[in-house]
Amino acid sequence: MDFLEKLTNFSNRIDRIKGSILTEEATKTSIILPFFQLLGYDVFNPYEFVPEYIADVGIKKGEKVDYAIMSNNEPLILIEAKPVNTELSIKHINQLIRYFSVTKAKFGILTNGIVYQFYSDLEEHNKMDTVPFLEFNLCNLKKETVQELKRFQKEAFNLKDILSSASNLKYMTMVKKEIAEQFQSPSDQLVKVLISKNIYSGAKTQAVIDKFKGIIQKSFAEYINDILAERLSTVISPEPAISNAVPEKNDAVLTQDELEILDYIKNLLNTNQNILYKKTSRYTCMQLGETSTKWICRVYIRKEQHLFTLHKFENTDYECEYFFDEVEQLEMIKDVIRDTFEKCCKI
Numbered sequence: 001m002d003f004l005e006k007l008t009n010f011s012n013r014i015d016r017i018k019g020s021i022l023t024e025e026a027t028k029t030s031i032i033l034p035f036f037q038l039l040g041y042d043v044f045n046p047y048e049f050v051p052e053y054i055a056d057v058g059i060k061k062g063e064k065v066d067y068a069i070m071s072n073n074e075p076l077i078l079i080e081a082k083p084v085n086t087e088l089s090i091k092h093i094n095q096l097i098r099y100f101s102v103t104k105a106k107f108g109i110l111t112n113g114i115v116y117q118f119y120s121d122l123e124e125h126n127k128m129d130t131v132p133f134l135e136f137n138l139c140n141l142k143k144e145t146v147q148e149l150k151r152f153q154k155e156a157f158n159l160k161d162i163l164s165s166a167s168n169l170k171y172m173t174m175v176k177k178e179i180a181e182q183f184q185s186p187s188d189q190l191v192k193v194l195i196s197k198n199i200y201s202g203a204k205t206q207a208v209i210d211k212f213k214g215i216i217q218k219s220f221a222e223y224i225n226d227i228l229a230e231r232l233s234t235v236i237s238p239e240p241a242i243s244n245a246v247p248e249k250n251d252a253v254l255t256q257d258e259l260e261i262l263d264y265i266k267n268l269l270n271t272n273q274n275i276l277y278k279k280t281s282r283y284t285c286m287q288l289g290e291t292s293t294k295w296i297c298r299v300y301i302r303k304e305q306h307l308f309t310l311h312k313f314e315n316t317d318y319e320c321e322y323f324f325d326e327v328e329q330l331e332m333i334k335d336v337i338r339d340t341f342e343k344c345c346k347i
Contacts, residue, residue, distance in 0.1 A: 009319050011138050024083040031113035040154035055099040065099040075105040082112045100128035114138050122167050133170035143331050186216045258284045261299050264327045268334045269341050294344045310340045
């Protein structure tokens with residue numbers, strides 16, 4: 001099983017058990033330690049993974065960070081853990097900053113077991129940045145996150161490579177955050193820049209700026225919708241040999257969301273075989289040819305997270321149920337989907 005499959009299965013496991021984790025210790029043993037084991041670290045080796053690492057700060061003695069990953073008898077990564085139901089805040093960041101400044105660590109990780117924030121000293125040597133260069137939610141993984149996490153696997157760890165990409169990651173995160181804020185509430189400065197060129201030649205009074213804020217905000221939203229609609233139109237297959245829907249007796253027709261998801265899966269399979277889509281009252285199904293026993297997967301559209309299930313074979317050693325919000329998340333399990341498809345071909 002490759003790293004992506006392990007991470008996906010681990011993410012699904014967290015979804016199932018997070019409601020029963022009530023304390024910091026339970027968070028550590030149930031989620032945090034298994035996560036670092038998944039990255040390849042021996043969490044039971046005191047020379048490699050040290051719990052309650054002493055990081056005395058000034059006159060304060062006995063200060064301890066939850067874990068330290070060691071390299072050549074020096075801390076390389078400090079890990080500060082909080083209970084799973086804790087919202088990570090500046091207070092927790094400041095706590096990690098204090099520990100970071102009195103050690104030779106190059107990375108600090110703040111986590112509640114689900115959300116992970118990775119920090120370094122990109123701005124000033126031995127002074128931890130207040131902005132993480134990598135932040136992710138294990139219950140909502142993106143493929144870019146998986147690629148960055150691979151760098152932190154023990155067997156692949158390369159300090160120079162990580163630091164060279166960390167700076168770009170940090171600033172990309174900051175830029176995306178700023179873009180999101182501007183989309184929600186355009187600033188006066190942005191409005192002035194956008195309307196100054198070929199849009200409004202009059203005086204940029206506050207009344208004018210306020211008027212254009214609403215226009216710009218709506219324009220942003222419509223522009224994004226136009227891009228999504230254009231991409232969706234290219235995803236939907238025009239191939240006549242493959243039926244996009246096989247109606248039941250009630251002549252059920254697939255929705256646009258269902259078509260998008262099934263077509264995305266079909267593209268992942270990259271096959272010329274006769275793939276059919278079928279809709280029932282509870283789910284949509286992808287099958288190989290007209291034989292219903294050769295169904296490959298089912299998709300359950302829900303208000304919150306959608307459910308994706310794969311055909312369960314006796315010799316299958318991976319999870320067959322996956323929750324997802326965005327269709328692109330299925331990219332992370334493409335090898336599992338292809339394996340299921342190949343098994344269907346052999347029925």
